[in-house]
Amino acid sequence: MKGQVIAITLVVMSGVATFIMFISTMDSLNLTRNTFYRDYSFADVFVNLKRAPESLKDKIKNVPGVNQVETRVSAYVKLDISGFTEPVTARILSIPDDGRPLLNRLYIRKGRLADPAKDNEVVINENFAKAHGFDPGDQFAAVINGKWKKLTITGIALSPEFVLLMRPEAISPDFKRFGILWMGRKALSKSYDMDGAFNDVVLTLFPDAKLSDVLVELDNIVERYGGFGAYGRKDQISHRMLNEEFRQLQKSSKIFPTIFICVAAFLLNVVMSRTINTQREQIAALKAFGYNNIDVGIHYAKLVVLILFAGLILGVAGGIWFGKMLGAIYMEVYRFPDLIYILHPGVIIAAILISIASALAGTLHSLWRAAKQQPAEAMRPEPPAKYRVTLIEKTGIGRRLTQPSRIILRNIERKPVRTFLSVLGIAAACATMISSGFFKDSVAYMINVQFVLSQKEDMTVAFAEPTSRRAIFELKGLEGVHSAEPFRTVPAKFRFGYRSYKTVINGIEPDSRLHLLLDNNFKPLSLPPSGIILTDYLGKILGVKAGDMLTVEVLEGSKPVREVPVAALVKQYLGVTGYMDITALNRLMREGDAISGAYLFTDSMFRDKLYQRFVKMARISGTVVRGDEIRNFNEIQARAMLFFTFIATLMACFISFGVVYNSARIALSERSRELSSLRVLGYTRGEISYILLGELGLLTLIAIPFGFVIGYWLCGYIAQALASDLFRVPLIIELKTYSLSAAVIFVSASVSSLIVRHKLDHLDLVEVLKTRE
Amino acid sequence: MPFSLLDLIAKKAGNKRQPITNHDQRSTECGFSNRRTETMNQDPANNPEDIVFQVKELTKIYKMGEVEVHALRGADLELFSGELVVLLGPSGSGKSTLLNILGGLDTATSGFVSYRGKNLTNANEQELTEYRRYHVGFVFQFYNLIPSLTARENVEVVTEIARNPMVPEDALAIVGLTERLDHFPAQLSGGEQQRVAIARAISKNPEVLLCDEPTGALDSKTGIVVLEALEKINRELGTATAIITHNADIAGMADRVIYLSNGRISEVKINSVKKAPGELKW
Numbered sequence A: 001m002k003g004q005v006i007a008i009t010l011v012v013m014s015g016v017a018t019f020i021m022f023i024s025t026m027d028s029l030n031l032t033r034n035t036f037y038r039d040y041s042f043a044d045v046f047v048n049l050k051r052a053p054e055s056l057k058d059k060i061k062n063v064p065g066v067n068q069v070e071t072r073v074s075a076y077v078k079l080d081i082s083g084f085t086e087p088v089t090a091r092i093l094s095i096p097d098d099g100r101p102l103l104n105r106l107y108i109r110k111g112r113l114a115d116p117a118k119d120n121e122v123v124i125n126e127n128f129a130k131a132h133g134f135d136p137g138d139q140f141a142a143v144i145n146g147k148w149k150k151l152t153i154t155g156i157a158l159s160p161e162f163v164l165l166m167r168p169e170a171i172s173p174d175f176k177r178f179g180i181l182w183m184g185r186k187a188l189s190k191s192y193d194m195d196g197a198f199n200d201v202v203l204t205l206f207p208d209a210k211l212s213d214v215l216v217e218l219d220n221i222v223e224r225y226g227g228f229g230a231y232g233r234k235d236q237i238s239h240r241m242l243n244e245e246f247r248q249l250q251k252s253s254k255i256f257p258t259i260f261i262c263v264a265a266f267l268l269n270v271v272m273s274r275t276i277n278t279q280r281e282q283i284a285a286l287k288a289f290g291y292n293n294i295d296v297g298i299h300y301a302k303l304v305v306l307i308l309f310a311g312l313i314l315g316v317a318g319g320i321w322f323g324k325m326l327g328a329i330y331m332e333v334y335r336f337p338d339l340i341y342i343l344h345p346g347v348i349i350a351a352i353l354i355s356i357a358s359a360l361a362g363t364l365h366s367l368w369r370a371a372k373q374q375p376a377e378a379m380r381p382e383p384p385a386k387y388r389v390t391l392i393e394k395t396g397i398g399r400r401l402t403q404p405s406r407i408i409l410r411n412i413e414r415k416p417v418r419t420f421l422s423v424l425g426i427a428a429a430c431a432t433m434i435s436s437g438f439f440k441d442s443v444a445y446m447i448n449v450q451f452v453l454s455q456k457e458d459m460t461v462a463f464a465e466p467t468s469r470r471a472i473f474e475l476k477g478l479e480g481v482h483s484a485e486p487f488r489t490v491p492a493k494f495r496f497g498y499r500s501y502k503t504v505i506n507g508i509e510p511d512s513r514l515h516l517l518l519d520n521n522f523k524p525l526s527l528p529p530s531g532i533i534l535t536d537y538l539g540k541i542l543g544v545k546a547g548d549m550l551t552v553e554v555l556e557g558s559k560p561v562r563e564v565p566v567a568a569l570v571k572q573y574l575g576v577t578g579y580m581d582i583t584a585l586n587r588l589m590r591e592g593d594a595i596s597g598a599y600l601f602t603d604s605m606f607r608d609k610l611y612q613r614f615v616k617m618a619r620i621s622g623t624v625v626r627g628d629e630i631r632n633f634n635e636i637q638a639r640a641m642l643f644f645t646f647i648a649t650l651m652a653c654f655i656s657f658g659v660v661y662n663s664a665r666i667a668l669s670e671r672s673r674e675l676s677s678l679r680v681l682g683y684t685r686g687e688i689s690y691i692l693l694g695e696l697g698l699l700t701l702i703a704i705p706f707g708f709v710i711g712y713w714l715c716g717y718i719a720q721a722l723a724s725d726l727f728r729v730p731l732i733i734e735l736k737t738y739s740l741s742a743a744v745i746f747v748s749a750s751v752s753s754l755i756v757r758h759k760l761d762h763l764d765l766v767e768v769l770k771t772r773e
Numbered sequence B: 001m002p003f004s005l006l007d008l009i010a011k012k013a014g015n016k017r018q019p020i021t022n023h024d025q026r027s028t029e030c031g032f033s034n035r036r037t038e039t040m041n042q043d044p045a046n047n048p049e050d051i052v053f054q055v056k057e058l059t060k061i062y063k064m065g066e067v068e069v070h071a072l073r074g075a076d077l078e079l080f081s082g083e084l085v086v087l088l089g090p091s092g093s094g095k096s097t098l099l100n101i102l103g104g105l106d107t108a109t110s111g112f113v114s115y116r117g118k119n120l121t122n123a124n125e126q127e128l129t130e131y132r133r134y135h136v137g138f139v140f141q142f143y144n145l146i147p148s149l150t151a152r153e154n155v156e157v158v159t160e161i162a163r164n165p166m167v168p169e170d171a172l173a174i175v176g177l178t179e180r181l182d183h184f185p186a187q188l189s190g191g192e193q194q195r196v197a198i199a200r201a202i203s204k205n206p207e208v209l210l211c212d213e214p215t216g217a218l219d220s221k222t223g224i225v226v227l228e229a230l231e232k233i234n235r236e237l238g239t240a241t242a243i244i245t246h247n248a249d250i251a252g253m254a255d256r257v258i259y260l261s262n263g264r265i266s267e268v269k270i271n272s273v274k275k276a277p278g279e280l281k282w
Ligand SMILES: Nc1ncnc2c1ncn2[C@@H]1O[C@H](COP(=O)(O)OP(=O)(O)OP(=O)(O)O)[C@@H](O)[C@H]1O
Pocket: B062, B063, B064, B069, B070, B071, B089, B090, B091, B092, B093, B094, B095, B096, B097, B098
């Protein structure tokens, strides 16, 4: 009994721990975020534009619903860091000259703010500083508005605006290759000829303001000044990514604890009904002595309460521990001044209620049976179990079965529900394992499709301004560049019916060899001379299909609005965009052969040299290297993946151990007499172990493929639940994940079998035979 | 299969006259001699070849924490080929303990037990299992059938692993259960279940049959049917049989009656005239 109590306690613990871990991490991140937002005045609305006079600020302030407004100067710069040869870009932002921004205020971790008058002092964001080992006083260079300049770090800071820092269009945060620099407004304005002007506005709203109205109004105001469209927090990348994390945590906090709680309920049920069955005579005796049902019920409930209590305490402790670990992992990527770890009492109460509910579900039935038993009836031995010749035996293999195998089959078939639930329990453990491997597999797959099959360029350069196509020849002429293809990117809003979505249109060469669009079978799709191709998920968001007419509102240049036919939808896992033939896009923009950048295919020998050149080329605003991007993505993922795999493995082990061990112990208690008889008849220890463990082995063998199916289904559900315009996880599970899951289940089943085998070896033959069955 | 009890008996009777050679071969492998004597020997003590069990100064002490229970305090005993003995004695006198040690289910604290000249006292777990598997048949008060197997399959449990087994149906025919082959234990009466247990015990053609209160849970009429089965097996197959009972009347069917008290053999009585079980009354 002790072993079983421990096994069930472990399962209850796992359920409570995962619940607490997910919920508390989510609550903590949420609280930390809200506190940071509040204390450091995170803006509600963000607007980028080309250039506007400072006087426009008052106009913005007068928009109904707008509370505080702050204008800024913002630009993208290339950095030149000695000792780091890969291309690095940064966004440089102004801070008011009085050093006190109204909105998106800085939390200074180290050092001080930059001197507003000095154009060689900057504050940098913490992740970037950490990635490069920068401290206040250190120096690096930047190309600011075409001029190479040495900058001195005066401080290291965090901002509510960049809790998660990601380069626009990047696939994941890259702390080494993208940073934020803050410089005094006066100095920065000078560098960019922005005296008395701004190109970035952030603002807060009054609580009763209607966001959509404000956005429309703002767009109208900044229209003339080259506005790129105002957006609210929900489209702000840092905020958006955090929300995605919350959504994942929320989902996980429902799925996984549910599995554990169900398994725990099942195990409790099996154990309680077995205990009550074997103790029916004692129950009858107690009743005969005048104890009432409640006394008897309390007697058994004590055991359940013990298990629950132990499971809860351990689970809460483990959940806090894991929650803090998970929080720390998040904090590596999401930057807050400090993680405020919080465990709401409500969460503990919920955990208690959930586990009590599971205990009740698991035990009420058997307790009720114990209660309604009449003393006289209970004194009589239980009616003998009914056995039948099983269906499998009737198929003909029956004659070839040995008696021990027959015993296994008949026992399995006699209790179909219990057998099924045991199989389901083990399968659930297997599914849990699969779901942890699933992320790794699908991310690897996603990377492969995105970067090996689709985007074959190894370097991308972006121009500061749309440039003539001739620039391509210049790039092609550089030593080490094998090929270069132009692209044109313009921000745009797509409309179809009442639905709309803001993203970019990518104009690429129709016969591009570097940047391929793939159909559902990963076959390259040729870009039609007119019409637009959309990411499949964008098609879903807008409700369009090939052949529909899409309204395209360009948000750049002369801002044309056009009706464009949708030519096709393409498979893409990251982001959502529209694609057009570059000349068609130029035509739509009513511009010449303008390009925004180029995809390059280079010789790795010359790569470092090329970076050096690109840093110095004024027209190039940034360079991205595919290899760095993928490597970084994997690094960022690795720790979280490792943690989740570790947790899932641990939990899967607990479940499968709990289920197998309990089944084995119950089977042992139900059948020790039979097994002893066989020993008396001269069966060896090995042979009787076969009967007991063979049954469990068979269940495990059935459960594993069943677990594969449930796992696949579970992963499908998760993939669907997590799909968003940021990314869609493809439902890919590699053979390796299946085999690892099967192996983990097998090992934990074997361990519990070994423990039970040990008990079998110490069966007291004589003792058992003395009593009647 | 076509089967006639007379055939079987004739076959077995034939066997008795000459040692079964294949038995001998296999028994050397396992180290236990397993020879059958011709017929019941009226004065077996003269022939050491015929001794199945030899027990000397056997003691068994159960330790329960601080308390020591002396179940056997130096029992001396011999059991001969083909004989049928009844063990009598008050409750707690050590009958079951003795039988369990003879059957290789338990080991003695001190003293000496041998089976066919092979020392059981220092046999290890594996040797004891093999010994039980090939040489001993057990019958207990509670039948200990496998509930998930039919009567026939319960016998097959043994015939599947034995070296020189009977055909399961033959074993069940000997105890008169030809009609009940495919019944599960739950569908059989107590007496029928006990007879299945006996059929199972003898189906391996054991040298000895050890029965601990085989009629203990049965009424007298059913008990007699069971005893008749045991008597028939002893007579026709020549299986040495030891029966523990609390019923002194049963002693009438024995060749010898061994009395135990307080962990020792207090008296051995040879019946000059054996009664058939049908003549017993209680
Ligand atoms: N496993 C055990 N542990 C402790 N003491 C035991 C054990 N088995 C038997 N005994 C003790 O050994 C003594 C002999 O027991 P045994 O079962 O051999 O008696 P018995 O003659 O068969 O009695 P009964 O006729 O009641 O079956 C008894 O005092 C009993 O209590």
